[in-house]
Amino acid sequence: MLKKSSVFVAKNRLKALVTSDRVKCTPDSYDKICRELYETLSKYVEFTEEDFKVEIFRTQILISFSGEEE
Amino acid sequence: MGEVIVITSGKGGVGKTTTTANIGAGLSEAGKKVVVIDTDLGLRNLDVVMGLENLIVYNLVDVIEGSCRLKQALIRDKRYENLYLLPSAQTKDKSAISPGQMKKLTSELKEDFDYILLDCPAGIEQGFHNAIAGADRALVVTTPEVSAIRDADRIIGLLEKSGLRDNALIINRIRMDMVRRGDMMSVDDVTEILSIPLIGALPDDEHVVIGTNQGEPVIGIDSLAGKAYRNISRRIMGEDVPFMDLNSSHKFFSKLSGIFRKG
Numbered sequence: 001m002l003k004k005s006s007v008f009v010a011k012n013r014l015k016a017l018v019t020s021d022r023v024k025c026t027p028d029s030y031d032k033i034c035r036e037l038y039e040t041l042s043k044y045v046e047f048t049e050e051d052f053k054v055e056i057f058r059t060q061i062l063i064s065f066s067g068e069e070e
Numbered sequence: 071m072g073e074v075i076v077i078t079s080g081k082g083g084v085g086k087t088t089t090t091a092n093i094g095a096g097l098s099e100a101g102k103k104v105v106v107i108d109t110d111l112g113l114r115n116l117d118v119v120m121g122l123e124n125l126i127v128y129n130l131v132d133v134i135e136g137s138c139r140l141k142q143a144l145i146r147d148k149r150y151e152n153l154y155l156l157p158s159a160q161t162k163d164k165s166a167i168s169p170g171q172m173k174k175l176t177s178e179l180k181e182d183f184d185y186i187l188l189d190c191p192a193g194i195e196q197g198f199h200n201a202i203a204g205a206d207r208a209l210v211v212t213t214p215e216v217s218a219i220r221d222a223d224r225i226i227g228l229l230e231k232s233g234l235r236d237n238a239l240i241i242n243r244i245r246m247d248m249v250r251r252g253d254m255m256s257v258d259d260v261t262e263i264l265s266i267p268l269i270g271a272l273p274d275d276e277h278v279v280i281g282t283n284q285g286e287p288v289i290g291i292d293s294l295a296g297k298a299y300r301n302i303s304r305r306i307m308g309e310d311v312p313f314m315d316l317n318s319s320h321k322f323f324s325k326l327s328g329i330f331r332k333g
Contacts, residue, residue, distance in 0.1 A: 005252030007259065010216050014263055017216070018223040057265065058227045 019056045030056070037063060072103075072180040075187050075306070076205035078229070080221030082192030084213045085242040088278060088288070089299075090189040091119045093209075095287040096303025098153035102184040105144065108158035109201040110191035111166055117157045121285020122147060131159040134171045140178065149290065154183075164196045169203035176204030185306070194228060202229065207236040209269065213243045214255040223264055238269035240302065245274045246316050257313075270302035273316045 016027045023030070034054045041052070047065045055062045077090045087108075094106040107130065108116035117123045128143035133156070147153040159166065179186045188205060191197035202208065208229050212222040222239075229237055241260050248254035257271045277293035289296045289303075294316070301311045 007252050007255050010255060011259055011263070014216050014219055017220050018263060021220065021224055022227065058223070058230060 022056050022058055023061075041065075072183045072186055074176045074180065074204050074206045075185060076190050076202050076208045076234075077187060077211060078190035078198065078201065078208055078225055079192065079211040079218070080194065080225040081212075081218045084211050084218050085240075085272075085278075086192075086211050087115050087119050087189050088282065089209070089211050089240060089242070090116060090187050092287045092289045092296075092299035093303050093306065094120075094153055094185075094187050095147075095150050095289045096300050097185050097187075097306065098147075098150040099289070099300070100303060100307060101152075102307070103152040103182070104185045104187065105154040105156060105179055105183045106187045106189065107156040108189050109172070109197065110158050110189065111162050111164045111197065112158075112160065113191065114158040114160045116189050117145075117155060118285065119282055120147065120155060120287065122155050122157075123285075126157050129157045129159040131162045131166050134167050134175065140175075149286075164191070164200065167200055169199050172200045173204040194224065198225075198228070199232075202232055202234060205234060207238070208234050209238055209240055210264075210266065211240045211242055212260065212264070214241060214249075214260055219255075219260060219263060226264060226266055238267050239264055240270040240272070241268070242272045243274040244271060244316055268313075269305050270298060271313060271316065272298045 016030070019030050020027045023033075025033075037054055038049060038052050041063070045065070052065045053063070055064070077086050077093070079086050090106050094104050098104045106116060108114055109130070111131065117126060122145050125145045128138040130143070132138045133140050133143045143156055144154040145157065147155065176186055176188075188201050190201035210222050210225055210229075212218045226237060239261060241257055244257065245254055249256045257268065261268050273294045275288070275293055275295035277291050278288045278295050281288035281291055289299045297314060301314065304311045
């Protein structure tokens with residue numbers, strides 16, 4: 001399928017909407033939050049940007065990362 | 071001691087009133103004593119959906135202002151044993167009552183009824199705060215659309231902020247043909263975003279419109295939506311009812327009508 005399904009578009013729009021609604025910020029500041037959290041944590045913990053994820057729920061902000069294990 | 075359940079959504083037109091009427095009928099069918107309350111002051115509708123509009127003498131505001139006794143304002147639904155309606159006022163606005171008064175009223179009704187269902191108005195203003203004031207838990211109704219889901223998310227946030235944490239989701243008007251071709255969010259898509267437990271999923275069923283036309287709950291009509299509402303009622307009572315397959319019956323009906331067309 002070349003054309004993305006409209007559900008795919010809807011879910012992405014919704015995720016951005018509820019995220020900014022939940023923390024009462026613009027979608028743009030959500031990106032900034034992620035960036036700054038990443039920068040802060042990466043000072044102390046070793047991980048790459050791809051392994052790092054910030055999710056905003058109604059009552060909590062969840063920071064998750066998958067660190068390398070040896 | 072009864073339980074107070076508020077049916078809410080944020081966005082208007084997603085099926086709160088229909089859901090309230092049908093769950094009320096479903097619970098009473100299961101032998102429970104139920105009262106459904108229309109809390110939408112100025113825009114009374116639950117009476118019409120239930121087909122009881124000609125029986126209204128007193129309303130919610132009369133009860134709260136003390137113009138009549140509570141029992142005088144309750145309308146008994148003759149088709150369902152132990153189902154009562156407390157209608158809203160058509161001429162008052164939402165400032166006519168306060169959250170404290172609603173809390174007092176629902177706690178009084180808890181003595182007499184197994185379930186008190188509150189049909190909440192759309193929006194997040196005083197009407198919403200009145201409706202949730204005395205509630206023990208909430209059923210959040212949404213449709214698989216971006217605007218309705220966004221509003222549902224805000225409502226859930228506001229409910230949690232008010233201390234209501236035992237909330238469940240009802241997804242209304244699902245069209246499986248559209249879900250299959252990737253043009254409508256599925257039950258899983260919606261629950262993933264809203265992250266509260268699902269208590270019911272309803273197909274977009276024309277029987278709902280037919281029922282409303284006739285002022286009769288769709289639960290009394292042999293239909294997919296009627297069955298889904300009956301299942302929700304049983305889940306409210308704590309029964310573990312498996313979710314029905316919204317796919318199969320649709321296919322069956324379309325096949326059936328196909329045969330007739332050919333014939």
